[in-house]
Amino acid sequence: MWKETVSVSPPYHFDRVLERLSLDPLNAVSLEKREVRLPLRNKEKKPCIVTVQAAGTADAPEFIVSGTEDRDGLMEEVKRIFRWKENLQPVLDHFSATSLSKLFEEHAGTPLVLDFHLYHCMMKCIIHQQLNLSFAYTLTERFVHTFGEQKDGVWFYPLPETIAKLDYGDLRELQFSMRKSEYVIDTSRMITGGSLNLDELDLLSDEDIMDKLVKIRGIGPWTVQNVLLFGLGRPNLFPIADIGIQNAIKRHFGLKDKPTKEEMLEMSKEWHPYLSYASLYLWRSIE
Incomplete structure (x- = not known):
């Protein structure tokens, strides 16, 4: 059994991460314990469970990570999945001067968490x-x-x-x-x-x-x-054909109808180079 405490750059709102993960019935999430049990595989493809539990706050994020085997390889996977090596502050600073500023204030510290494999x-x-x-x-x-x-x-x-x-x-x-x-x-x-x-x-x-x-x-x-x-955590993706994003934009901007492809491309120009975060926060606004 191994256990490690990890601190990451604020803001990082893990409770919002858990809320989003809990939407998928396959994920082993406990909102009460503020933890998720990850189904990871080691180099031999053997199933290994790693538990990630929040021990801090959005402004002082800290986590207790524990497992039973292959600490080094699995720890790197956890850091990759939860984007712990990235700093969200530049993203928030960028959006503070855009048409999504209120949305980013509301969901500040929500990272782009990856699927587990x-x-x-x-x-x-x-x-x-x-x-x-x-x-x-x-x-x-x-x-x-x-x-x-x-x-x-x-x-x-x-x-x-x-x-x-x-x-x-x-x-x-x-x-x-x-x-x-x-x-x-x-x-x-x-x-x-x-x-x-x-x-x-x-x-x-x-x-x-x-x-x-x-x-x-x-x-x-x-x-x-x-x-x-x-899957890969690329920072500048905007799926304009996604119905959820279309509905979120319609709601956020108070539009009568869903936005056209041209309208979405035009309004998203100021969101570069963090379109993936715009997509995530728009999805969060209607989930």
Whole structure:
């Protein structure tokens, strides 16, 4: 058993992080204990649980991180997922002089937290495509409960090797459409076969990743943008086709109708180079 106390640069509002994580029924979150138990994997892909508990405040953020094995590798993963090496103050300073200033005051200190694994992120994005959020979570939960694994009450997404061996009918039984079954399994087969290397994506530019991934059947620009945002933590992404962002902009600016693509591009010019944070805070405003 290992335990470490970590301090990060303020502001960092972990309670808001937990609120957002708790929207996904697969996440092991306790709002009362101010903690989340992370389903991570070590270098041998063995499931390992790491607990992250808040011990400070948004203005003096401190965390107790604990686990039972592979401290060094897993600790780096925790820091990556929660963006503890980044400082949110420059982001808040930038938005204080923009049309989203009130939104950033209200949600100050909310970091761009990543999904727990890039494959997990990609599968979730493919499953969530063109579904309402409630059924998207239900379908993802079925996928993980059926083909993933549980350890001490924490659910782990299945490995690509597991999904690559499935028949499309295995997912159809969970109410996946035929096309979605093909997208999930075929992408997993590309990963296990070596034609799609997830580890190399972090070395590529946003544009190169977009060019590479949209060639894969079932992966469109919306999915790639969400992978860039929540899989890789890229800071300047704005998914203008996302209905949630459209609704948030309509509400925030008191518009009669949803904004057009042209209107969104125009109003977002002043939000560069932190479009990902604009996206996150707009989503938070309607969640």
